[in-house]
Amino acid sequence: MIPNLPEPNETIGELTKLLGQLAAFSDGEGPGVTRLLYTPSWANAQRFLADVMAEAGLAPRFDAVGNLYGRLPGTDPDGDVVLTGSHVDTVRSAGQYDGAYGIVAGIAALAYLKKTYGAPRRPLEVVSFCEEEGSRFPLAYWGSGHVSGLYDWRSGADMADEDGVTLGEAMRDCGFGREELGECRRDDLAAFVELHIEQGMVLERMEKRIGIVETIVGQRRYAVTLEGAANHAGTTPMTMRQDAAAGAAECIVRLEALASQWGEPLVATVGKIEARPNTPNVIAGAVDFTLDIRHADEWRLNAFSELALSEIERIALRRRLRHKITPWLATKPVPMNPALARSAERVCQHLIMPYRRMVSGAGHDAQVIAPLCPTAMIFVPSRGGISHSPSEYTEPRLLADGVAVLAAMLYELAYEEQPT
Structure with missing residues (x-):
């Protein structure tokens, strides 16, 4: 069933406000947003998002490496978690949409579903992964890589940034890298849906409003x-x-x-x-x-x-x-889940929203999570295909389109009875 979905005017204002507020957490005086892993701007951004999650009625928590989750409990106490979100870190002098959009859109979708439909059957969570870009230390996917078991912070924290600060030191300075914060590895995920800007020009050139990713290269x-x-x-x-x-x-x-x-x-x-x-x-x-x-x-x-x-x-x-x-x-190339891709396609057809099935030429957290659970990736257009730049931009109406598709997919996964 396609649920009642948020009207664009309901989400545009909140999305643009949160993206602007999050962009203010930036190190340095240069153009754009610079928010590198375990820096002051990164720590302040995660704390800000934790407050936003709490205000939206979600229960925030951090894991041992600083991944931030906001949880909407389900009525089935043993139900696996339906997860959405993206990464909070940026490259140097980035735009305000890459990664950040997937987080604030996830918060907006969960807040709408909670307000409109109450508690889901399965728990819903939005995640702000601590790192994906590889901009400070010689690694990438430090956040989702801990969720999947790719990394272990206990044994992999001795690499250093260009100033000689080790990953372990930076992590501890931000209050993480402590056992009592809990295990990072997740074995309770029913599905993961990542909403992201395209970072390319295909959707804009073809006049499509949604991209449904079939494979990450x-x-x-x-x-x-x-x-x-x-x-x-x-x-x-x-x-x-x-x-x-x-x-x-x-x-x-x-x-x-x-x-x-x-x-x-x-x-x-x-x-x-x-x-x-x-x-x-x-x-x-x-x-x-x-x-x-x-x-x-x-x-x-x-x-x-x-x-x-x-x-x-x-x-x-x-x-x-x-x-x-x-x-x-x-x-290796990572295929996305075909059933979830069909779900996104049904939503787009119902909304008469032009879409395209496509390949992602960029890497994303979704490819790291895909081995754990059924995973989908949804794109909205990027103006001029520009990304990793202060000129990165997506029209607010297109941002709202992404939230509508995301909310519909999360409703199907978390509120409806799932086949056994």
């Missing part, structure tokens, strides 16, 4: 080094050079062409490049660059990755360059 990341011979730019003939910069340039152009030939949804990106000695009148003796490859199909992801690496090797050998390729990230 797998990723392969590599660090590549090409080594030739640094030499004088004026006295070394072109035919006698071992130019690492020219070799890197050929690799990059070749990789772009190959990825274009394979077609969507495969993408390949060289995002960082450094030449050595990086001097105007010296032929580059070495170049380091990164390679990021993503696809929704694991076989094709692996096949393209092997092809890409063989092309780098071929170019290096022809140019008499030494090469080193170091893999540093390998994640």
Whole structure:
């Protein structure tokens, strides 16, 4: 059954107000929002959200790493939890929607359901995951990774940020990393629904109001080094050079062409490049660059990755360059739950809301939670596809659309009798 859903005017004001208030919790004087894990702005944001949850009639609690939950108890004391939410941390100089929208939308949806329908059968919870972005410490998904059992704060807290502060020190300074706060791992989840801005331009370009994610892509990341011979730019003939910069340039152009030939949804990106000695009148003796490859199909992801690496090797050998390729990230594509995707589709059809089934090219907490329970991911459009930027923006009416779809899905999962 599709329940009565909140009218946009009921949620737009509260959503935009909360997003603005949350954006004020930011470190530094630069543009945008900078809210890194276990910093003062992060701690203040989580405390603020705990107060907001309590005001909405939800019972707030923190776990040992600082994940914040707001709970609406169910009438079935043994019922598993229907969870929604996203992450509270940001990249440096971010916008105010990435992660934060999923949290405030979850609070708004639970508050509406409580006010309109009372207590659910199954408990409902909204989560503000402590970290997802990997912006301060050399890790990501520190919040959802503890929920899934990927991490253990007791043994993995000795890595340091760029100032030499260890993760364990930062965690304890914020009052976390203590046994009495309770276990992070969850084995009581019936479902997880994450609402998020798209962080891409597909929905806007196709004039769709909702994206229903079918798969979150797998990723392969590599660090590549090409080594030739640094030499004088004026006295070394072109035919006698071992130019690492020219070799890197050929690799990059070749990789772009190959990825274009394979077609969507495969993408390949060289995002960082450094030449050595990086001097105007010296032929580059070495170049380091990164390679990021993503696809929704694991076989094709692996096949393209092997092809890409063989092309780098071929170019290096022809140019008499030494090469080193170091893999540093390998994640599998993660499918979302088909039944939950169909639920979202029914809601969109009922509301006559244009939607699109799609692949997520970015990583999200949903991919970490998916092995634990049926998981869904819903997108709303991003203006211009801009994200991780102060220019990140989604129209308030589209934010309200997401809340309506989320509320309907949570109603079905938590209020209606579920098949055994």
